[in-house]
Structures are given as C-alpha cells and as structure tokens.
Amino acid sequence: MTIQATLDRDITPAGEDYDLVRKTIERISLDYRAQPSLEEIAADLQVSPGRLQKTFSRWAGLTPKAFLQAVTLDHARRLLGHERLPLLDASYELGLSGPGRLHDLFVTHEAMSPGDFKTGGDGLEIQYGFHPCPFGTAVLLATSRGLCGLAFADPGGEAAALEDMARRWPGARLVQDQQATAGYVERIFSPQQWRADQPLRIVMIGTDFQVRVWEALLKIPLGQASTYHDVACAIGKPTAARAVGAAVGRNPISFVVPCHRALGKSGALTGYHWGITRKRAMLGWETGCAQSAAV
DNA sequence: ATCGGTATCCATC
DNA sequence: GATGGATACCGAT
Incomplete structure (x- = not known):
C-alpha cells in the first residue's frame, strides 16, 4: 500500500478538528508578524470564528489570540x-x-x-x-x-x-x-x-x-x-x-x-x-x- | 533590532 | 588532521 493511501485511509478521532488546529497553528506561526485576527484566520479556513476559537482552545489550551502572543520572539526570550x-x-x-x-x-x-x-x-x-x-x-x-x-x-x-x-x-x-x-x-x-x-x-x-x-x-x-x-x-x-x-x-x-x-x-x-x-x-x-x- | 564577519571549540569522518 | 556546524560575540547600520 502506498503512503498516500495509508494517509487517506487513516482515521483518527476528531480528525477534522486536528486538521483545523494544525492549519491554525501553521497560519499563526507563519504569519505572526502580521498579527492576523481571529476573523481573518477563520475566514481563510472557512469556519466560523466561534468554532475556530472553541476548537483551537480545546486542543491548544489557549485561544488563538494568546497563541499569537506565545509565538513571538519576545516570548521565546521569556522562556x-x-x-x-x-x-x-x-x-x-x-x-x-x-x-x-x-x-x-x-x-x-x-x-x-x-x-x-x-x-x-x-x-x-x-x-x-x-x-x-x-x-x-x-x-x-x-x-x-x-x-x-x-x-x-x-x-x-x-x-x-x-x-x-x-x-x-x-x-x-x-x-x-x-x-x-x-x-x-x-x-x-x-x-x-x-x-x-x-x-x-x-x-x-x-x-x-x-x-x-x-x-x-x-x-x-x-x-x-x-x-x-x-x-x-x-x-x-x-x-x-x-x-x-x-x-x-x-x-x-x-x-x-x-x-x-x-x-x-x-x-x-x-x-x-x-x-x-x-x-x-x-x-x-x-x-x-x-x-x-x-x- | 538586524546583519555580517570572525573567533573558536568540539565531535565526526 | 581536516571539516564544518540548529554558536557566541562584536561592531556597523
């Protein structure tokens, strides 16, 4: 079986949420300098701001906004x-x-x-x-x-x-x-x-x-x-x-x-x-x- | 704040 | 011994 076939077939609990969280993390980490708002990100990913907020918070333990803060250079210094x-x-x-x-x-x-x-x-x-x-x-x-x-x-x-x-x-x-x-x-x-x-x-x-x-x-x-x-x-x-x-x-x-x-x-x-x-x-x-x- | 050049140290091959 | 960094430091912008 090819790798792609495996990936297509592979199901994880809450797979969609996982994907949403992954994309949000990626988007924020990549673009943190531009300080994207919750609305912008949600629009990009084609979900409602409410759902994004809720799903993301559940997985990451902090809101998208807080994550944005957590990703800056300043924050890395604090760590x-x-x-x-x-x-x-x-x-x-x-x-x-x-x-x-x-x-x-x-x-x-x-x-x-x-x-x-x-x-x-x-x-x-x-x-x-x-x-x-x-x-x-x-x-x-x-x-x-x-x-x-x-x-x-x-x-x-x-x-x-x-x-x-x-x-x-x-x-x-x-x-x-x-x-x-x-x-x-x-x-x-x-x-x-x-x-x-x-x-x-x-x-x-x-x-x-x-x-x-x-x-x-x-x-x-x-x-x-x-x-x-x-x-x-x-x-x-x-x-x-x-x-x-x-x-x-x-x-x-x-x-x-x-x-x-x-x-x-x-x-x-x-x-x-x-x-x-x-x-x-x-x-x-x-x-x-x-x-x-x-x- | 960022950038680039340089000093230097150590694990690898 | 030669090599080359997921470094550190310093000085110039």
Whole structure:
C-alpha cells in the first residue's frame, strides 16, 4: 500500500478538528508578524470564528489570540528565564524528565551506542506509521523496546521524511504497522494523557556525546527553554555550545526529546530540522499546556 | 533590532 | 588532521 493511501485511509478521532488546529497553528506561526485576527484566520479556513476559537482552545489550551502572543520572539526570550535551576538540579540525575511535574510528558529511556546497536540490534525490526498531529503528519518509528524515532512531514513529504529517518538505521528492517504506532501519537500529543506512573518508553540510539545532550534536553521542563550554551554547561562542557547544536540537530525523536526547547542565547530560534515554523508552533503549543496545567 | 564577519571549540569522518 | 556546524560575540547600520 502506498503512503498516500495509508494517509487517506487513516482515521483518527476528531480528525477534522486536528486538521483545523494544525492549519491554525501553521497560519499563526507563519504569519505572526502580521498579527492576523481571529476573523481573518477563520475566514481563510472557512469556519466560523466561534468554532475556530472553541476548537483551537480545546486542543491548544489557549485561544488563538494568546497563541499569537506565545509565538513571538519576545516570548521565546521569556522562556529562557528559569532554565538554570532544573538543568543543574541533582534530583534529575535519574535521567527522567523529573519527579513532581505531573503535567510533563514523562519519559524513561535507554541508550544504545551505534556499536551496541549493530551487534545487539542486528536485523532489528522497526515498525513505523504515519499519523496526523497538530504539527503536521507525524512519522513514528518504534521497536519492541520503545519509541525510537519521531519525524514530521508536510503534506506530500511523507515519503521523504520516512526516508530521512530510515537512513539512520540502514541495517534495520522497516515494517509499516499503523496500529503499533497509533497508541504513541495519541499519548504524545494529548497532554491529558500524560502520566508519571506510565512512562513513555523511548530508545535513544546515538554516540555517547549525543545521548548526553539528548538527556539534558529531557530535563528542560515543559513551557521553558534553554540555550545551546546552557546545555553545554549542563553536560560539563561549557565551551561546546556549537557541538551541542550539532548533536541537538541529530535528535531522532523530535518533540519527545524536546530539541525545540533549545534556543540561541539571544532567544532566537536558530534552527530546526523540520522547519523553524514548527519549532515556533511547538513552543506556543507548550505554553498553552503549561498555562492550563497551572490552573 | 538586524546583519555580517570572525573567533573558536568540539565531535565526526 | 581536516571539516564544518540548529554558536557566541562584536561592531556597523
């Protein structure tokens, strides 16, 4: 079956709403400089302002107007405010995303070096699937041990995104299995389902340095951001900001390992493998999560 | 505020 | 050892 056929066939609960939210996020993230009004956006998407407002708020946890605010450069700078404490806090030694933050996506991970992967994972089977999510089409890859890859695709770019991922594990056997990956998407993009007692299992395959960087990213709380420089400090290599940037860019499980929470020191969103617009959208979306969690 | 050039460091190949 | 960044910094607009 072709990828397109899969996408056409794939049904998710509230699929239409998902699409509406995705398009709204995209429109605002792309056009935030022009400060589009609710009415304008609603007209573009051919829905009533009321419906847009309601649907969007339910998913994103904040109104389109608030999201627009949450997406500005100014806001990104503000996210940098409290990053030092959590990164340097010894209670995060376990490498978990941390106790006591019930509203964060809770993750346990195991790491595999490329060497381990080659011997231990020879002929490893990776299941993959495509699913709509607020940031476009998500491509998920999982082994029996847990999630090992998450990528994003624009419409039409699904095959390329999968290919981009597949290159990382040339030896593995890839099998499409929508059912196997469907459960992951639902959990990952529905904050209501984040539970500390049922951690999401992920497998990080990378060099020692990369894994240390990715672990550091996992310690940045939802709704906050850190800088490449500070991540470098957190792993004990204060001068390695640039190398950190390179490692962040290789993160195979985007969003779950929150590489979008790493910014330049100025607060600029310096880069993102899946597009700066997506990075901006994720930070805005998370701001909404953080706000509703605080209530 | 933004832009561009430069210094420098480190992980990779 | 060579290479090249999802950097940081500084100075000019």
